[in-house]
Amino acid sequence: MEAVRFDNVKFSYEQEDEYAVNGVTLSVAEGEFVAVLGRNGSGKSTLAKLINALLVPTSGKVTVFGMDTSDPKQTFEIRKSAGMVFQNPDNQTVASVVEDDVAFGPENIGVPREEIGKRIDFALDAVGMQAFRQATPSRLSGGQKQRIAIAGVLAIRPKIMILDESTAMLDPRGRREVMEVVRRLNKEQGMTVLLITHFMDEALQADRAVVMHRGEVVMDASPEEVFSRSAELESYNLTLPRAAAICKRLQAAGMPVGNAFTAEELAEEICKSLQKI
Amino acid sequence: MLNDVTFGQYYPAKSFVHNLDPRAKIVFVIAYIVAIFLAKNFYALGALLLVTVFFILLARVPFGRVLRSVKMILFIIVFTAILNLFFYSGESAYEPLVDWWIFTITYESIVNMVFLALRLFLLVLGTSVLTLTTTPVALTDGLESLLTPLKWIRFPVHELALIMSIALRFIPTLTDETNRIVAAQKARGADFETGGLIRRAKSMIPVLVPLLVSAFRRAEDLGDAMDARCYRGSKGRTKYKKLVFSWRDALGVLFFGGVITGIVFMNLYLGAKFDIIGQIASLF
Numbered sequence: 001m002e003a004v005r006f007d008n009v010k011f012s013y014e015q016e017d018e019y020a021v022n023g024v025t026l027s028v029a030e031g032e033f034v035a036v037l038g039r040n041g042s043g044k045s046t047l048a049k050l051i052n053a054l055l056v057p058t059s060g061k062v063t064v065f066g067m068d069t070s071d072p073k074q075t076f077e078i079r080k081s082a083g084m085v086f087q088n089p090d091n092q093t094v095a096s097v098v099e100d101d102v103a104f105g106p107e108n109i110g111v112p113r114e115e116i117g118k119r120i121d122f123a124l125d126a127v128g129m130q131a132f133r134q135a136t137p138s139r140l141s142g143g144q145k146q147r148i149a150i151a152g153v154l155a156i157r158p159k160i161m162i163l164d165e166s167t168a169m170l171d172p173r174g175r176r177e178v179m180e181v182v183r184r185l186n187k188e189q190g191m192t193v194l195l196i197t198h199f200m201d202e203a204l205q206a207d208r209a210v211v212m213h214r215g216e217v218v219m220d221a222s223p224e225e226v227f228s229r230s231a232e233l234e235s236y237n238l239t240l241p242r243a244a245a246i247c248k249r250l251q252a253a254g255m256p257v258g259n260a261f262t263a264e265e266l267a268e269e270i271c272k273s274l275q276k277i
Numbered sequence: 278m279l280n281d282v283t284f285g286q287y288y289p290a291k292s293f294v295h296n297l298d299p300r301a302k303i304v305f306v307i308a309y310i311v312a313i314f315l316a317k318n319f320y321a322l323g324a325l326l327l328v329t330v331f332f333i334l335l336a337r338v339p340f341g342r343v344l345r346s347v348k349m350i351l352f353i354i355v356f357t358a359i360l361n362l363f364f365y366s367g368e369s370a371y372e373p374l375v376d377w378w379i380f381t382i383t384y385e386s387i388v389n390m391v392f393l394a395l396r397l398f399l400l401v402l403g404t405s406v407l408t409l410t411t412t413p414v415a416l417t418d419g420l421e422s423l424l425t426p427l428k429w430i431r432f433p434v435h436e437l438a439l440i441m442s443i444a445l446r447f448i449p450t451l452t453d454e455t456n457r458i459v460a461a462q463k464a465r466g467a468d469f470e471t472g473g474l475i476r477r478a479k480s481m482i483p484v485l486v487p488l489l490v491s492a493f494r495r496a497e498d499l500g501d502a503m504d505a506r507c508y509r510g511s512k513g514r515t516k517y518k519k520l521v522f523s524w525r526d527a528l529g530v531l532f533f534g535g536v537i538t539g540i541v542f543m544n545l546y547l548g549a550k551f552d553i554i555g556q557i558a559s560l561f
Binding site: 049052054076079080083084086087088090091092093094095096097099100103104105106107108109110111112113116117120134136138152153156 | 445506
């Protein structure tokens with residue numbers, strides 16, 4: 001089933017003439033893991049906010065499971081099915097105790113009390129933060145805070161999880177923690193994931209990579225294909241994942257290695273090429 | 278500079294006081310504040326101090342932690358105390374100790390100063406026991422519940438409670454941010470430590486402006502995050518934590534009722550605060 005659909009969507013912020021999102025047509029299937037890549041100002045965050053009706057298209061149409069985001073009557077249902085995790089972990093926590101914060105979403109949608117407890121259990125287990133149930137979010141690490149934010153969204157039981165640069169402010173360890181949780185949600189629970197990021201390495205874990213440039217979708221293919229078109233990527237001011245970049249330079253230097261995108265693949269390719277010698 | 282802001286910060290522990298119903302605790306603190314202002318002599322204040330210390334022990338919060346929140350308003354206490362020392366205008370039964378220009382110090386003004394300082398000290402001490410043992414969420418839940426009757430006159434009780442809990446939740450975040458900005462401005466050669474009061478106040482402007490700007494940005498982000506998590510006011514909203522009034526709370530209410538009655542009796546039968554001058558004089 002189609003989870004999200006963009007139909008020739010244009011959007012401009014009030015004070016600007018230029019379209020932040022300029023004629024995007026895109027379809028995301030249920031259960032898919034899509035990475036949206038792009039430089040700052042490419043319109044990728046705007047794209048994310050258009051999905052759960054935080055922004056409404058200037059022209060064109062966005063639908064979530066068939067519900068039109070421009071219809072105010074549907075907004076609530078749309079937000080129930082499309083949860084969103086933001087960039088700054090400090091700015092999306094409403095409560096001073098982890099479990100209270102996770103309870104915020106279910107409370108808003110009117111879940112009965114006993115059920116909220118179960119949902120908190122489920123959500124905290126899913127992100128591996130059950131031990132921190134009574135902790136104070138401000139004392140946790142960035143990665144832990146972001147996992148709590150994910151739990152807060154999970155407790156609403158959405159079908160789609162949008163991560164708007166949710167790893168941008170984290171250290172490498174926090175990034176790994178969050179990415180692991182996201183990948184597990186996608187693989188084990190069939191959660192549709194839209195990962196907005198400017199870290200190319202993260203896109204490798206997705207089924208599909210969408211590249212945005214100046215409000216338009218300029219590439220839409222498997223991450224491997226997107227990263228093999230490195231000249232095109234460079235023209236959008238994007239770089240290759242680190243391992244892929246090293247691989248390319250090795251190839252340019254005349255080493256007989258095949259294409260590799262992750263560190264593991266690269267290591268394997270290098271071993272193989274060394275065996276040949 | 279702002280590391281000592283413990284006010285509004287919860288101290289997690291398991292104790293009788295922590296487990297009390299927040300509504301009961303809020304009522305206690307209001308009663309406590311009233312008692313402080315009713316107190317007319319040192320016996321009453323002393324009794325209140327004992328009660329507070331007893332509650333701090335019961336709450337298992339380290340004394341250092343409680344005193345830190347007093348440290349924060351120490352300046353205000355000292356300032357009002359000094360003002361009262363010099364400008365006490367009440368009648369005096371004794372010769373003034375100092376009478377120079379507009380400054381007059383009498384025995385009464387000294388007693389008055391001590392009394393006032395003690396009062397303020399108790400005020401902060403007692404209220405910080407509340408905030409140290411009650412999570413902001415419980416606190417606002419309690420307030421919301423206590424203010425529910427106001428819904429009849431269309432007073433936005435739920436919204437007010439939420440605003441309060443978010444304000445409390447952001448105290449540590451904004452404190453961290455202030456420290457970061459101070460460090461950043463220091464690195465650029467800003468000077469916060471020297472100069473007179475006005476110069477120091479002025480030196481805070483480069484800290485306050487970015488702090489304010491960032492607070493607005495945070496507010497906007499938070500608004501988006503709340504929207505995304507289906508927030509739409511109190512409409513159709515359930516509550517995860519229900520406040521339960523237990524026998525413990527009843528016990529607490531009884532105890533506090535006793536304390537207030539005690540203070541009233543102390544006021545009636547144990548004289549006024551200035552009696553202490555005569556009592557000290559009689560020792561010599």
